[in-house]
Amino acid sequence: AQRVTQPEKLLSVFKGAPVELKCNYSYSGSPELFWYVQYSRQRLQLLLRHISRESIKGFTADLNKGETSFHLKKPFAQEEDSAMYYCALDRRDMRFGAGTRLTVKP
Amino acid sequence: GAVVSQHPSRVICKSGTSVKIECRSLDFQATTMFWYRQFPKQSLMLMATSNEGSKATYEQGVEKDKFLINHASLTLSTLTVTSAHPEDSSFYICSAKQGSKIAGELFFGEGSRLTVL
Numbered sequence: 499a500q501r502v503t504q505p506e507k508l509l510s511v512f513k514g515a516p517v518e519l520k521c522n523y524s525y526s527g528s529p530e531l532f533w534y535v536q537y538s539r540q541r542l543q544l545l546l547r548h549i550s551r552e553s554i555k556g557f558t559a560d561l562n563k564g565e566t567s568f569h570l571k572k573p574f575a576q577e578e579d580s581a582m583y584y585c586a587l588d589r590r591d592m593r594f595g596a597g598t599r600l601t602v603k604p
Numbered sequence: 605g606a607v608v609s610q611h612p613s614r615v616i617c618k619s620g621t622s623v624k625i626e627c628r629s630l631d632f633q634a635t636t637m638f639w640y641r642q643f644p645k646q647s648l649m650l651m652a653t654s655n656e657g658s659k660a661t662y663e664q665g666v667e668k669d670k671f672l673i674n675h676a677s678l679t680l681s682t683l684t685v686t687s688a689h690p691e692d693s694s695f696y697i698c699s700a701k702q703g704s705k706i707a708g709e710l711f712f713g714e715g716s717r718l719t720v721l
Binding site for chain 2: 532542544586588592593595596597
C-alpha cells in the first residue's frame, strides 16, 4: 500500500526565513512524488514534481529514497507563500498527505 | 495548462434527494478522472477512480450504490449522491489526468460544496 505522511499540520515562519515542509512516503515500487498547493479560495494546483527536478516559485524538493522523504524547501519565505501544501504519491491514482498549512508572517 | 471544470460549485438539497455533480475536462481528453472528498480542514480522501467506458473503481469504505459515478465520454464524469443525508455534506473535488498516462500531474476542478439539510 502507498502512504504519504506530512507530520506537521501547521507551520508558521517569518518572512525571509527558510522553510521546510516535511513529507515521508511508504511505497514498495519506484515512487512518483508531487507537491500540490492550494492558495486561499483557489483550486489545488501542481507546485512541482520530483522527476522534473526544477525550482518553482523558489521551492525545491529532493527525493531521498534512503529516508523515503520528499521534503519541500524554500530558503527565503514570502508572505504570498502562505497556503495549504499537500505532498502526493502517484501510481495509478494520486494519494495525498494530510497537508500542512504554511503561514508566513510579515 | 489543462482545465477541469466542476458544476455546480454549490448545491443545497433536502435529505433523501439525489444530487448530480459534473466534472468536465475542457481542453483535453481524460480517460481517467478521480473523485475526492474533503472534510473541513482535512486532506483529500480518494473516493473512486472513474474510467471512461467502464465501471468506476471505489475505495474501501465508499458505498458504490450511494455515490454513483458515470464516465460516459472522454471529457465528462458525473458523481451522483443518491438519497443524500446530512452526513454526506462535504466538499467534493474531481480531477483528471491528461491522456492515458498511468502516473502524472492531476488537474483539479474547483470543487462542489454539497449541503444536505
